[in-house]
Amino acid sequence: MFFIKLLSFFPFWILYALCELTAFLAYYVFRYRRSVVSANVSRAFPDKTAKERSRIEVQFYRQFLQVLAEFWKSYSFKKEDWKQRMPITNPELVLSYLERGIPVVLVSGHTANWEWPAHSVRQQLGYPLEFLYKPVKNRRFDKIMLTLRTKHGGIAVPKDNAVREIIKRRKQPRLIGIIGDQLPSMGTEKHWLDFLNRETAFYKGAERIATMANYAVFYGDTERVSPGRYKLTFRQIAEPPYEKGQEGIIADYVSKLQASIHRDPSAYLWSHKRWKYTKKEEETALATSSS
Numbered sequence: 001m002f003f004i005k006l007l008s009f010f011p012f013w014i015l016y017a018l019c020e021l022t023a024f025l026a027y028y029v030f031r032y033r034r035s036v037v038s039a040n041v042s043r044a045f046p047d048k049t050a051k052e053r054s055r056i057e058v059q060f061y062r063q064f065l066q067v068l069a070e071f072w073k074s075y076s077f078k079k080e081d082w083k084q085r086m087p088i089t090n091p092e093l094v095l096s097y098l099e100r101g102i103p104v105v106l107v108s109g110h111t112a113n114w115e116w117p118a119h120s121v122r123q124q125l126g127y128p129l130e131f132l133y134k135p136v137k138n139r140r141f142d143k144i145m146l147t148l149r150t151k152h153g154g155i156a157v158p159k160d161n162a163v164r165e166i167i168k169r170r171k172q173p174r175l176i177g178i179i180g181d182q183l184p185s186m187g188t189e190k191h192w193l194d195f196l197n198r199e200t201a202f203y204k205g206a207e208r209i210a211t212m213a214n215y216a217v218f219y220g221d222t223e224r225v226s227p228g229r230y231k232l233t234f235r236q237i238a239e240p241p242y243e244k245g246q247e248g249i250i251a252d253y254v255s256k257l258q259a260s261i262h263r264d265p266s267a268y269l270w271s272h273k274r275w276k277y278t279k280k281e282e283e284t285a286l287a288t289s290s291s
Contacts, residue, residue: 071148074152106218109260131154202250211246
């Protein structure tokens with residue numbers, strides 16, 4: 001943590017210079033997940049030329065390293081920094097629910113900067129924000145990440161206990177932040193939807209929480225304006241009351257997330273091994289394990 005705290009006081013221009021060097025090494029020398037990135041980009045954009053896809057890949061490495069540097073830099077941010085670095089274009093939409101005592105599920109994805117929105121929302125709206133997270137096996141790394149992610153007031157809720165913990169406080173006006181494009185484990189409840197030109201699994205968590213507790217749902221659309229500067233726009237997905245068994249929330253989220261990716265392709269997390277199995281492979285594996 002000492003090293004990260006120290007980095008947070010470096011000016012942006014130094015951090016970005018280090019990012020440029022690291023991105024060059026990662027792409028050209030160490031070839032960090034080059035095959036994964038290339039395969040994901042090619043599958044998502046079959047109509048683009050090889051040159052266009054290569055440009056997306058190179059720019060992705062630059063922006064990915066910038067996100068990491070910005071994450072570390074924000075450790076020393078104050079409230080005014082969040083207002084300047086990630087202003088919210090339409091806070092009144094979400095506040096209109098919170099001020100009436102209705103909690104809000106805020107779903108986002110790994111686009112632009114996926115670490116800053118939760119901090120910025122918490123600081124600018126002034127309401128508690130809980131975020132779902134999946135603990136990693138490396139306890140030291142997990143502790144560092146939690147320290148960074150809770151530095152500005154966020155409350156971490158382990159994914160496995162999320163529904164129970166959230167329902168406990170169902171009447172408390174607050175935000176529940178969910179990054180909804182992570183790969184679900186085999187055997188978990190999920191939706192299979194078309195996403196970036198392939199059948200893709202998505203957790204039902206945001207939909208279940210919202211419909212069970214009667215929460216409003218918004219998509220947090222983060223757009224990069226320039227290095228170190230973004231803007232966050234709330235896009236409404238659903239509001240209570242809900243019908244029993246109502247679906248469509250995740251499908252709407254996926255549609256909005258895909259629009260964000262097409263707006264700025266290099267800003268998505270292409271190094272993520274998102275498509276590890278197909279629906280058919282899951283069905284086969286579960287049938288084999290139960291026989």
